[in-house]
Amino acid sequence: MSFSRRSNRLVPGIAWVTYLFLLVPSLIVIPISFGGPGEMTFPPRVWTLDLYRQFFADPAWWGSLIQSLQIAVLVTLVTIILGVPAAYALQRTNLPGGKILGGLAMGPLLVPVVVLALGLYLQLGPIGLVDSTWTVVLAHSMLALPFVMVSVGAALRHLDPSYEQVALIMGAGKTRIFFKVVLPQLRAGIAAGALFAFLISLDEVIVAYFITGTDTQTLPVKMYSALRWEVSPVIAAVSTILTVVSLTFAIGLMWLERKDRHD
Amino acid sequence: MQPLIKDMIRVTALTRTYGSFKALDAVDLSVAPGEFVTLLGPSGSGKSTLLNLISGMTEPTAGKIEINGKDATNQPTNQRGLGMVFQNYALMPHMTVFENVAFPLRVRKMPKSEIETRVRDVLRLIQLDHVADRKPKQLSGGQQQRISLARCIVYRPSIILMDEPLGALDKKLREDMQLEIKRLHAELGITMIYVTHDQEEALAMSDRIVLMRKGRIEQQGKPEDLYFRPDTLFTADFLGSSNLLKGKINSTARSLDTAYGTFPLPTARSDEPISGEAVLMIRPESMRLVSDKASAPGAGLEATVRDSIVLGSFVRHFLELPGGKRMIVQEPSGASISRPARGSTVRIGWDLDDARLLPTDPDFQNV
Numbered sequence: 334m335s336f337s338r339r340s341n342r343l344v345p346g347i348a349w350v351t352y353l354f355l356l357v358p359s360l361i362v363i364p365i366s367f368g369g370p371g372e373m374t375f376p377p378r379v380w381t382l383d384l385y386r387q388f389f390a391d392p393a394w395w396g397s398l399i400q401s402l403q404i405a406v407l408v409t410l411v412t413i414i415l416g417v418p419a420a421y422a423l424q425r426t427n428l429p430g431g432k433i434l435g436g437l438a439m440g441p442l443l444v445p446v447v448v449l450a451l452g453l454y455l456q457l458g459p460i461g462l463v464d465s466t467w468t469v470v471l472a473h474s475m476l477a478l479p480f481v482m483v484s485v486g487a488a489l490r491h492l493d494p495s496y497e498q499v500a501l502i503m504g505a506g507k508t509r510i511f512f513k514v515v516l517p518q519l520r521a522g523i524a525a526g527a528l529f530a531f532l533i534s535l536d537e538v539i540v541a542y543f544i545t546g547t548d549t550q551t552l553p554v555k556m557y558s559a560l561r562w563e564v565s566p567v568i569a570a571v572s573t574i575l576t577v578v579s580l581t582f583a584i585g586l587m588w589l590e591r592k593d594r595h596d
Numbered sequence: 597m598q599p600l601i602k603d604m605i606r607v608t609a610l611t612r613t614y615g616s617f618k619a620l621d622a623v624d625l626s627v628a629p630g631e632f633v634t635l636l637g638p639s640g641s642g643k644s645t646l647l648n649l650i651s652g653m654t655e656p657t658a659g660k661i662e663i664n665g666k667d668a669t670n671q672p673t674n675q676r677g678l679g680m681v682f683q684n685y686a687l688m689p690h691m692t693v694f695e696n697v698a699f700p701l702r703v704r705k706m707p708k709s710e711i712e713t714r715v716r717d718v719l720r721l722i723q724l725d726h727v728a729d730r731k732p733k734q735l736s737g738g739q740q741q742r743i744s745l746a747r748c749i750v751y752r753p754s755i756i757l758m759d760e761p762l763g764a765l766d767k768k769l770r771e772d773m774q775l776e777i778k779r780l781h782a783e784l785g786i787t788m789i790y791v792t793h794d795q796e797e798a799l800a801m802s803d804r805i806v807l808m809r810k811g812r813i814e815q816q817g818k819p820e821d822l823y824f825r826p827d828t829l830f831t832a833d834f835l836g837s838s839n840l841l842k843g844k845i846n847s848t849a850r851s852l853d854t855a856y857g858t859f860p861l862p863t864a865r866s867d868e869p870i871s872g873e874a875v876l877m878i879r880p881e882s883m884r885l886v887s888d889k890a891s892a893p894g895a896g897l898e899a900t901v902r903d904s905i906v907l908g909s910f911v912r913h914f915l916e917l918p919g920g921k922r923m924i925v926q927e928p929s930g931a932s933i934s935r936p937a938r939g940s941t942v943r944i945g946w947d948l949d950d951a952r953l954l955p956t957d958p959d960f961q962n963v
Binding site for chain 1: 676
């Protein structure tokens with residue numbers, strides 16, 4: 334009895350220590366980002382917005398942020414347009430070889446990203462497709478597609494097929510059923526998939542590092558290079574911006590999932 | 597003037613197998629226009645399979661389906677012109693009640709103004725016009741099922757299929773809805789095929805009951821035919837309760853020799869078992885307690901009273917024969933009713949032709 338009461342306090346204690354251990358490295362950059370120019374110390378000696386000013390003054394920095402956001406939006410669109418019908422087809426039809434197709438779509442999850450990146454570089458380099466925004470969009474789409482298909486697939490599994498059956502009996506065609514009956518009820522699943530896709534693309538560094546050049550580099554690639562060559566304190570401001578953007582979307586994702594469960 | 601269409605639905609030798617399991621085994625069935633037919637049976641008897649084959653949701657392994665005089669065996673579901681009500685209502689949760697009911701009309705590309713009047717009319721018919729702007733989830737189960745009925749009626753399909761539509765409702769609501777469905781059927785004259793495993797529901801609602809067992813039709817007919825004139829032990833057992841006495845037919849004396857005595861047989865039917873083992877079936881309400889041995893056939897059947905209970909308009913006696921076999925006798929009750937004491941001995945009698953001679957059945961060994 335006394336043991337279990339002690340362990341009742343022990344378990345949350347360990348959990349909190351672990352959380353802090355994981356969170357502190359991410360959170361410590363936030364105060365640092367409000368420090369003075371030319372220094373990267375904790376706690377900062379002066380509190381200024383200089384690092385943010387530097388970030389927005391340098392087109393190489395904010396340009397890569399724009400580039401990252403642009404790619405993430407395109408990746409989201411591409412994966413939704415491809416992933417939703419694909420998940421629907423795999424879930425609701427007896428497609429010959431459907432299981433294999435489903436497995437293939439999940440493939441990128443199983444291959445180490447660095448292997449994928451190297452493969453893309455070696456394959457696309459000789460035919461001049463590296464250093465192009467669309468190449469990054471397609472490569473990121475490949476990485477994000479499994480997540481979209483999983484979240485849409487899960488939503489589909491929870492969707493009672495009798496909605497589609499009753500619509501069919503009432504005379505509706507397949508297109509109308511997909512757009513008017515199925516799609517509206519998958520809203521939360523699609524939104525969750527879209528957020529996954531957006532965040533995966535926004536944070537991705539390895540593949541982008543291999544296949545982007547100076548004109549197309551994304552924010553994480555620019556950050557990685559900055560760390561290697563100059564160790565600019567602006568990096569703290571960039572990290573904070575990226576964290577805030579990611580966090581905003583992640584909270585949105587959790588909120589949507591909760592809302593879906595309550596509906 | 598007679599209508600030109602003879603059958604609204606006609607299925608011939610319809611078969612559906614899943615591997616080696618015959619879900620439906622060469623079934624023939626015709627449904628007349630405006631008829632209310634109930635497919636009744638235990639789960640796995642093939643009633644839902646038959647319904648899904650008619651709707652086109654399941655493809656037949658063999659056989660033919662005709663709807664409205666046309667071969668529909670290979671017709672896509674959305675061209676069969678049917679309506680269907682599901683047990684779980686299947687109302688679109690993202691649409692309002694109005695939009696749900698309007699959906700089949702939008703499919704038919706009806707002009708907006710006509711959709712508006714038709715939907716309002718049908719909602720008024722089911723007395724739910726005040727909830728048009730709500731979402732289905734905000735309504736009670738009974739209301740949702742009425743909306744789902746309205747969604748069928750609104751586009752006037754020639755046939756409405758119902759798959760255990762009242763299964764999710766409580767008893768009181770179920771009885772109200774039975775009346776509502778019967779009223780709509782009578783007012784609109786739509787052919788209805790109704791699937792249920794609830795024998796009381798089937799008896800209350802149907803023009804004709806089709807009783808199914810192991811993928812085949814066991815017996816079909818009017819509710820009173822199936823109830824009072826079953827052809828098999830399965831039918832007798834599935835609909836209501838019955839008293840069964842198993843024995844050997846003595847064809848010269850026209851009697852049945854059982855472990856509890858010898859009983860005279862009812863007037864012969866053409867299809868009854870002529871010789872060998874057979875079962876005499878008597879409904880509890882066809883039996884009565886008699887005072888002397890001579891007043892009715894079977895009056896030699898002496899039993900001990902285990903219990904006797906008044907159920908309002910009738911009284912039910914639970915009796916036990918020597919050897920432990922249970923019998924139920926149900927008599928009309930009244931203010932002057934006198935119940936036999938528990939443990940006392942009574943005699944059971946019945947009218948000869950209220951009994952029914954049935955063949956034995958390997959599934960009913962313990963009769």
